[in-house]
Amino acid sequence: MNILLIGSGGREHAFSYYLNKSKLCSHLYIMPGNAGTAECGANVSINPLHFDKVAEFCIEKNIELILVGPEEPLVKGMRNYFESNEEIKHIKFVGPDQAGAAMEGSKDWSKAFMSKYNVPTATYKTFTAENLQEGLAYVKQHSLPIVLKADGLAAGKGVLICQTHAEAEAELEQMISQSKFGDASKKVVVEAFLDGIELSVFVLCDGNSYKILPSAKDYKRIGEGDTGLNTGGMGAISPVPFADEQFMEKVESRIIKPTIEGLKQEGIKYVGFIFIGLMKVGDEPWVIEYNSRMGDPETEAVLPRIKTDIGELMLASAEGRLHEMQLEISNQTAATVMLVSAGYPGDYAKGKVMTGFDDVNKSLVFHAGTKINANNEVETNGGRVLAITSLADNIKEAVALSMKAAAKINYDGKYFRKDIGYEFI
Numbered sequence: 395m396n397i398l399l400i401g402s403g404g405r406e407h408a409f410s411y412y413l414n415k416s417k418l419c420s421h422l423y424i425m426p427g428n429a430g431t432a433e434c435g436a437n438v439s440i441n442p443l444h445f446d447k448v449a450e451f452c453i454e455k456n457i458e459l460i461l462v463g464p465e466e467p468l469v470k471g472m473r474n475y476f477e478s479n480e481e482i483k484h485i486k487f488v489g490p491d492q493a494g495a496a497m498e499g500s501k502d503w504s505k506a507f508m509s510k511y512n513v514p515t516a517t518y519k520t521f522t523a524e525n526l527q528e529g530l531a532y533v534k535q536h537s538l539p540i541v542l543k544a545d546g547l548a549a550g551k552g553v554l555i556c557q558t559h560a561e562a563e564a565e566l567e568q569m570i571s572q573s574k575f576g577d578a579s580k581k582v583v584v585e586a587f588l589d590g591i592e593l594s595v596f597v598l599c600d601g602n603s604y605k606i607l608p609s610a611k612d613y614k615r616i617g618e619g620d621t622g623l624n625t626g627g628m629g630a631i632s633p634v635p636f637a638d639e640q641f642m643e644k645v646e647s648r649i650i651k652p653t654i655e656g657l658k659q660e661g662i663k664y665v666g667f668i669f670i671g672l673m674k675v676g677d678e679p680w681v682i683e684y685n686s687r688m689g690d691p692e693t694e695a696v697l698p699r700i701k702t703d704i705g706e707l708m709l710a711s712a713e714g715r716l717h718e719m720q721l722e723i724s725n726q727t728a729a730t731v732m733l734v735s736a737g738y739p740g741d742y743a744k745g746k747v748m749t750g751f752d753d754v755n756k757s758l759v760f761h762a763g764t765k766i767n768a769n770n771e772v773e774t775n776g777g778r779v780l781a782i783t784s785l786a787d788n789i790k791e792a793v794a795l796s797m798k799a800a801a802k803i804n805y806d807g808k809y810f811r812k813d814i815g816y817e818f819i
């Protein structure tokens with residue numbers, strides 16, 4: 395089977411690593427990929443958002459399965475494009491259509507969906523320029539802190555947690571009237587703050603049935619002890635110690651089942667991943683958000699624990715045969731640490747030559763923001779540069795292995811958090 399994987403981050407290197415090992419895989423292409431994915435298949439320098447170019451490529455290479463890593467192509471209707479085009483509609487496709495991707499693409503839509511299907515989530519109201527005055531009045535009497543969310547995609551920056559009423563009013567005004575996040579904040583969801591501990595749950599769907607993948611916990615802040623600015627994710631562990639059987643039963647009965655049922659009722663045939671961002675408040679799970687893809691760096695911690703052939707799993711999802719699949723999960727713990735560029739998540743330099751890869755032998759090294767330069771060296775090409783994952787019998791050992799490996803990689807401006815998994819060690 396010829397497979398096309400869309401994306402270029404650590405998540406995609408992890409997917410390409412396991413797809414390349416799949417017994418179903420003949421040729422693997424990654425569009426556009428990075429220096430790591432180039433070792434698992436052929437990188438293709440086409441912008442995935444140019445659907446017509448992607449389609450041409452698929453016909454030329456006889457692509458039989460497409461897996462979409464990031465949300466943007468899905469929110470922009472990549473699946474719809476493929477389904478409505480005679481020459482390519484036969485290609486198996488993992489990733490929801492535009493209606494399904496609204497789970498992530500519109501916070502207002504997903505909040506309304508959760509209310510309609512009784513999925514536990516923070517109380518909220520949505521405001522636009524038309525009812526901004528009402529919004530300001532709503533914010534004024536709201537309990538603190540107040541969470542403001544841009545409705546649309548805002549590159550992970552569209553959520554503000556305001557500690558005072560004055561701050562929330564000013565931010566709401568800026569988001570709506572001054573387009574703080576462009577068109578994404580024309581509509582703003584104002585919601586109550588959930589005080590608890592976060593985790594991520596992943597569900598693979600085939601339009602009818604589903605499989606729950608291993609849980610993970612992401613470390614979002616740049617600084618140790620969860621301090622400083624929010625990032626795309628500085629590390630992850632899987633499984634999550636407190637996501638025990640009892641808790642996961644609540645997640646499945648109160649959140650996953652009504653979500654899947656709700657999608658069916660809405661007439662959405664959801665094929666692909668649902669990433670559910672949860673807050674455990676007391677012993678109860680609440681939904682913070684849905685994403686229509688896998689998490690990054692969570693994927694780098696979750697996939698190494700899945701023993702089932704990833705290619706078979708993706709094909710079964712695309713063909714509506716997940717009920718036939720047996721998921722086999724490793725009992726080991728995975729710990730992923732993200733190596734980033736100095737300055738990230740603010741401004742940072744690119745093009746720093748990287749060395750030390752050959753010295754890492756007990757961990758998996760997934761490239762995120764890297765590329766091969768003109769001298770055939772690996773150089774940095776993004777804020778998040780490498781995700782290093784180690785498997786061991788417990789969190790402490792897995793983290794220690796990843797820390798050792800992280801110390802062996804060298805480049806100018808290397809930074810990583812040394813406290814991944816700290817609450818559990």
Ligand code: AMP
Pocket residue numbers: 516541550551552553585586587588589592614671682683
């Ligand atoms: P997002 O960009 O949607 O992933 O949100 C960023 C982060 O904001 C989440 O990972 C949470 O840590 C936090 N967050 C979002 N909504 C809430 C909420 N209602 N209560 C508490 N924290 C929240």
Ligand code: GLY
Pocket residue numbers: 612626627685688689690691692
């Ligand atoms: N690690 C969080 C995300 O992928 O959105």
